[in-house]
Amino acid sequence: GAGVSQSPSNKVTEKGKDVELRCDPISGHTALYWYRQSLGQGLEFLIYFQGNSAPDKSGLPSDRFSAERTGGSVSTLTIQRTQQEDSAVYLCALGRGTNTEAFFGQGTRLTVV
Amino acid sequence: GDSVTQMEGPVTLSEEAFLTINCTYTATGYPSLFWYVQYPGEGLQLLLKATKADDKGSNKGFEATYRKETTSFHLEKGSVQVSDSAVYFCALKNSGNTPLVFGKGTRLSVIA
Numbered sequence: 001g002a003g004v005s006q007s008p009s010n011k012v013t014e015k016g017k018d019v020e021l022r023c024d025p026i027s028g029h030t031a032l033y034w035y036r037q038s039l040g041q042g043l044e045f046l047i048y049f050q051g052n053s054a055p056d057k058s059g060l061p062s063d064r065f066s067a068e069r070t071g072g073s074v075s076t077l078t079i080q081r082t083q084q085e086d087s088a089v090y091l092c093a094l095g096r097g098t099n100t101e102a103f104f105g106q107g108t109r110l111t112v113v
Numbered sequence: 114g115d116s117v118t119q120m121e122g123p124v125t126l127s128e129e130a131f132l133t134i135n136c137t138y139t140a141t142g143y144p145s146l147f148w149y150v151q152y153p154g155e156g157l158q159l160l161l162k163a164t165k166a167d168d169k170g171s172n173k174g175f176e177a178t179y180r181k182e183t184t185s186f187h188l189e190k191g192s193v194q195v196s197d198s199a200v201y202f203c204a205l206k207n208s209g210n211t212p213l214v215f216g217k218g219t220r221l222s223v224i225a
Contacts, residue, residue, distance in 0.1 A: 033212060043157075043202065048212035056212055091157070099145050099164070099208045104157040 004105035006092050012111045016081055021108045023075045023092030031095035033102055034067055034077050036088040043091070049075065082112045115140040119203045119216035126193055126223050134188040134219050136177075136203035144205040146170075146179050146186040151200045151218075160188075160201070193223045 003026030013019050025032060034046040045059035049069045060066070064082075069075040079086055089109050093102035120135040138146065148160040148170070161170030166181035175190045186203060203216040 035215075042217040043215045045212055045214070048210075050210045053210045056210065059212075093157075093213070095206075095213070099206055101145070101147050101159050101162055101206065102213050103159065106156045
């Protein structure tokens with residue numbers, strides 16, 4: 001929704017492999033979030049980028065997870081040495097300003113086998 | 114830190130029943146408050162929002178009023194429909210470099 005494109009839409013990977021998930025936002029959105037949602041569960045915050053400020057990485061579950069946002073636009077979330085518990089839908093969301101709502105993409109469904 | 118607490122589900126109602134989903138928050142300052150909805154098999158959508166105390170957000174027959182004195186933002190609908198079956202998330206966003214904070218979600222099932 002609202003111009004948030006995530007790729008791939010589905011990813012199946014073998015345990016131990018690295019994966020890279022991508023979020024392509026439309027311009028003008030200074031805030032970018034990554035969340036994940038396990039089956040039937042709520043939203044787990046992962047990382048937040050706001051403009052040129054240092055990202056809030058407080059939600060990353062382990063050092064296997066990292067994310068970057070290049071040039072204030074495209075963001076990639078990388079999971080190294082994937083584990084089965086990493087299986088979830090990974091959601092990217094965009095916002096304008098510092099006190100406004102965020103609009104979510106359709107997510108990437110990651111399955112680690 | 115900021116947090117959101119919402120009533121646990123699942124909530125099951127008959128069609129045309131009155132709906133209330135409670136949401137309370139803890140935050141410094143003056144956050145904006147939101148309700149998001151996730152229909153089966155779909156992504157999260159913004160349902161309504163309120164940006165300051167006493168504001169009422171409304172959309173699709175749903176309403177929520179920002180109550181600073183009780184730090185609440187309860188979601189209400191006068192007459193639910195089967196098509197309202199979904200998971201509802203309460204959220205807040207504080208000013209500054211802070212993330213959007215979500216409650217755990219409440220699953221609503223409406224039966225005909």
